[in-house]
Amino acid sequence: MKTVLLLLDGLGDRPHRELNGETPLEYAATPNLDRLASAGETGIMIPWKQGVPLGTEVAHFILFGYDMQDFPGRGIINALSRDVPIEKDAVYLCTTWSWVEEQQGLAIRQRWTEGLAPAEINELRQCLPQTTINGLRFDWEQSYDCHGVLKITGDSASSQISDSDPFYDNSYVMKVEPYESDTIASIRTADAVNIYLKTVYESLKSSPVNVKRKQAGKPLANFLLTKWAGEKPDIPSFEEKHGMKSCIVGNGLLMYGIAQLHGMDFIRYKDFQAGVKLALDNEYDFVHLHSKKTDEAAHTKIPMNKVKVIEEIDAAIKDLVNSALHENILLIVTGDHTTPSSGSLIHSGEPVPIMFIGKNVRVDDVTAFGERNCTKGSIRMYGSDLMQMILNLTDRAQFYNFRAGSKRLNHIPKSINKF
Ligand SMILES: [Zn+2]
Structure with missing residues (x-):
C-alpha cells in the first residue's frame, strides 16, 4: 500500500482575536480537509518535545524516524x-x-x-x-x-x-x-x-x-x-531505514536539501495543484507532499494570510481526497511544527493536528480538521512514532524481535539472505 504524507509546513497555530478566537486552520473554510477528517482517525502529534519550537529541517529529521542526536546541522542541508x-x-x-x-x-x-x-x-x-x-x-x-x-x-x-x-x-x-x-x-x-x-x-x-x-x-x-x-552525517538512507522507496514532492532548496540528506528522490512541482498530481502518479511506496506556503503565510504575522493559503490548499487537494477515499492508499495530513501568526516567536512548540485516512485506520467521531477538533480524536503521538505507525498501517511492520538478518529492522525486509 502506498503512503502519501501531505505535510503543510508550520500548519499549527494559535488562537487570534481577529479570527474570533480561532486558529487559521479552525477559521478557514476547508470542506476537503473536513471530509478527510470525517473519514479518518484524528489526533495530535508532539513533533519532538512539548513546548520546543523546531525548524523544518530538524522536524523532518524526527518525522522521518531519525534520532535528534544524529542531526548533522542545517549547514549540511544547505x-x-x-x-x-x-x-x-x-x-x-x-x-x-x-x-x-x-x-x-x-x-x-x-x-x-x-x-x-x-x-x-x-x-x-x-x-x-x-x-x-x-x-x-x-x-x-x-x-x-x-x-x-x-x-x-x-x-x-x-x-x-x-x-x-x-x-x-x-x-x-x-x-x-x-x-x-x-x-x-x-x-x-x-x-x-x-x-x-x-x-x-x-x-x-x-x-x-x-x-x-x-x-x-x-x-x-x-x-x-x-x-x-x-x-558529514553517518546515517542510513530512508529506504535502508524503513524499506520503502520514497520521494519528496515539493519545491524550494530546503526541501531538496532535506531529500538529499535522507537519500530520498526529489520531484519539483511548479504549483501545488500540479504537486498533488505528481504525488499520486508514481511508483513510490512513500511520497512526502510538501507545501511551504502555510509557514510563509504565518511569518507575515497576519493570521488572515494563513487562512487564505489553507483555503487554497484545501481547494487543490480534491484528487488526493478521492484517492484516499476510494483507492488503496494511506493518506496522512499534518504539519511539522507550529508557526504562530502573531507574537514574537518565529516558530512555537505546541502539538500539531494530524489525521490518518486509509482502510486500516480506526475512524473516530471528529468531523473537522483543526487543532482543537483533533484534540478530541483518538491519536496521541510523538513525531518519532510516525514512521512506525505508517509501517504498521500499511502492513509492513516487522514483528518485534524477529531477527531477519544482521540488523534489527522496523519493517519486513523485501528480500532475505537464503541459507
Ligand atoms: Zn518557518
Missing part, C-alpha cells in the same frame, strides 16, 4: 541543497551577508542585507580573506540571494561551535564559543571563526560595494553572520 559535495572532516556553516553598526558591540541593522545584486555578492566574495587561521582554512560558497555556506577544513575543525547570528533582530553579533564541548578542537575552531569574522568585517567595511551602497543610502553588507555548524 550545502546539500546546492549540491556542494560534503567532505569528511570538514565543517559547514550557514552564512548571511548582513548589516551591522558599531554600538557597544556590533548591533544588527539587518540580518539579511536587502537587495544585493549578484555582481555585488561577487565583489563581496573577493573581500573574504584567503588566510589560514589556527591551521584552519575557510572557503565560502553562495547558496541563494544573501545566503551562503562557509566550509572550514583542517585537522582540528570542529562543528561544536555556537552561532554568531543572534537569530532575532534588534540584537548584537554574538561571540562564537565552543558549544556543549571543551575539546581543544572546538576551542580552536571557535577562536578561528571569531578571528575570521573580525577580518571579514574589517575588509567589508571599506569595500567598494559598501562605499557605493552607503552613498546611495542602501543597506550595507558589512558582516558575514554564521550559524548551524555541521559535519
Whole structure:
C-alpha cells in the first residue's frame, strides 16, 4: 500500500482575536480537509518535545524516524541543497551577508542585507580573506540571494561551535564559543571563526560595494553572520531505514536539501495543484507532499494570510481526497511544527493536528480538521512514532524481535539472505 504524507509546513497555530478566537486552520473554510477528517482517525502529534519550537529541517529529521542526536546541522542541508559535495572532516556553516553598526558591540541593522545584486555578492566574495587561521582554512560558497555556506577544513575543525547570528533582530553579533564541548578542537575552531569574522568585517567595511551602497543610502553588507555548524552525517538512507522507496514532492532548496540528506528522490512541482498530481502518479511506496506556503503565510504575522493559503490548499487537494477515499492508499495530513501568526516567536512548540485516512485506520467521531477538533480524536503521538505507525498501517511492520538478518529492522525486509 502506498503512503502519501501531505505535510503543510508550520500548519499549527494559535488562537487570534481577529479570527474570533480561532486558529487559521479552525477559521478557514476547508470542506476537503473536513471530509478527510470525517473519514479518518484524528489526533495530535508532539513533533519532538512539548513546548520546543523546531525548524523544518530538524522536524523532518524526527518525522522521518531519525534520532535528534544524529542531526548533522542545517549547514549540511544547505550545502546539500546546492549540491556542494560534503567532505569528511570538514565543517559547514550557514552564512548571511548582513548589516551591522558599531554600538557597544556590533548591533544588527539587518540580518539579511536587502537587495544585493549578484555582481555585488561577487565583489563581496573577493573581500573574504584567503588566510589560514589556527591551521584552519575557510572557503565560502553562495547558496541563494544573501545566503551562503562557509566550509572550514583542517585537522582540528570542529562543528561544536555556537552561532554568531543572534537569530532575532534588534540584537548584537554574538561571540562564537565552543558549544556543549571543551575539546581543544572546538576551542580552536571557535577562536578561528571569531578571528575570521573580525577580518571579514574589517575588509567589508571599506569595500567598494559598501562605499557605493552607503552613498546611495542602501543597506550595507558589512558582516558575514554564521550559524548551524555541521559535519558529514553517518546515517542510513530512508529506504535502508524503513524499506520503502520514497520521494519528496515539493519545491524550494530546503526541501531538496532535506531529500538529499535522507537519500530520498526529489520531484519539483511548479504549483501545488500540479504537486498533488505528481504525488499520486508514481511508483513510490512513500511520497512526502510538501507545501511551504502555510509557514510563509504565518511569518507575515497576519493570521488572515494563513487562512487564505489553507483555503487554497484545501481547494487543490480534491484528487488526493478521492484517492484516499476510494483507492488503496494511506493518506496522512499534518504539519511539522507550529508557526504562530502573531507574537514574537518565529516558530512555537505546541502539538500539531494530524489525521490518518486509509482502510486500516480506526475512524473516530471528529468531523473537522483543526487543532482543537483533533484534540478530541483518538491519536496521541510523538513525531518519532510516525514512521512506525505508517509501517504498521500499511502492513509492513516487522514483528518485534524477529531477527531477519544482521540488523534489527522496523519493517519486513523485501528480500532475505537464503541459507
Ligand atoms: Zn518557518
